[in-house]
Amino acid sequence: AQSVTQLDSHVSVSEGTPVLLRCNYSSSYSPSLFWYVQHPNKGLQLLLKYTSAATLVKGINGFEAEFKKSETSFHLTKPSAHMSDAAEYFCVPGGSGGYQKVTFGTGTKLQVIP
Amino acid sequence: NAGVTQTPKFQVLKTGQSMTLQCAQDMNHEYMSWYRQDPGMGLRLIHYSVGAGITDQGEVPNGYNVSRSTTEDFPLRLLSAAPSQTSVYFCASSLLGTSGNTIYFGEGSWLTVV
Numbered sequence: 001a002q003s004v005t006q007l008d009s010h011v012s013v014s015e016g017t018p019v020l021l022r023c024n025y026s027s028s029y030s031p032s033l034f035w036y037v038q039h040p041n042k043g044l045q046l047l048l049k050y051t052s053a054a055t056l057v058k059g060i061n062g063f064e065a066e067f068k069k070s071e072t073s074f075h076l077t078k079p080s081a082h083m084s085d086a087a088e089y090f091c092v093p094g095g096s097g098g099y100q101k102v103t104f105g106t107g108t109k110l111q112v113i114p
Numbered sequence: 115n116a117g118v119t120q121t122p123k124f125q126v127l128k129t130g131q132s133m134t135l136q137c138a139q140d141m142n143h144e145y146m147s148w149y150r151q152d153p154g155m156g157l158r159l160i161h162y163s164v165g166a167g168i169t170d171q172g173e174v175p176n177g178y179n180v181s182r183s184t185t186e187d188f189p190l191r192l193l194s195a196a197p198s199q200t201s202v203y204f205c206a207s208s209l210l211g212t213s214g215n216t217i218y219f220g221e222g223s224w225l226t227v228v
């Protein structure tokens with residue numbers, strides 16, 4: 001079964017500086033991986049997903065993530081943080097067994113300092 | 115296209131009362147699920163369903179009932195509300211078939227039990 005570890009519970013960046021949110025995965029086969037974003041008092045929204053196609057995945061709002069098999073990582077990056085990026089981010093493995101029984105961790109809370 | 119719709123958005127209950135959180139999706143998704151989100155604990159799966167007439171327990175099912183009489187609807191029932199059930203509840207849905215299917219979330223239901 002797939003699982004992920006988000007290495008930071010909180011990340012703080014200044015507006016205009018790069019964002020790096022780290023996610024490592026553990027899987028015995030090629031996984032599907034997702035990043036979701038949750039803004040305050042909102043539901044979760046899909047940012048991007050990797051499904052064994054291109055290893056560099058571009059998402060919404062200028063975010064991208066690179067699947068690195070050698071490092072078992074799927075880190076989320078953005079070149080320049082905006083105030084509106086302040087939110088909680090979840091790295092999530094795809095479901096296995098033909099249907100999704102996806103588990104979500106505690107996420108990484110991104111703070112953007114003006 | 116409405117996506118996943120949850121009602122009510124906010125609810126205050128007294129201990130011992132019962133209530134139903136409604137969830138409907140218009141994407142013909144086979145898979146639907148309910149999560150609760152508590153500070154510092156991420157999203158935890160309560161119940162899920164892979165189709166009409168089929169439901170199963172998740173990680174934290176106690177105190178909750180579900181049913182799936184149609185593909186579109188997946189209500190969550192609190193049988194006798196307790197303060198420990200104060201939380202934010204999210205309904206989610208997705209297609210089945212592969213692990214790369216996106217999960218779509220509702221906007222959340224904030225429940226307070228006093």
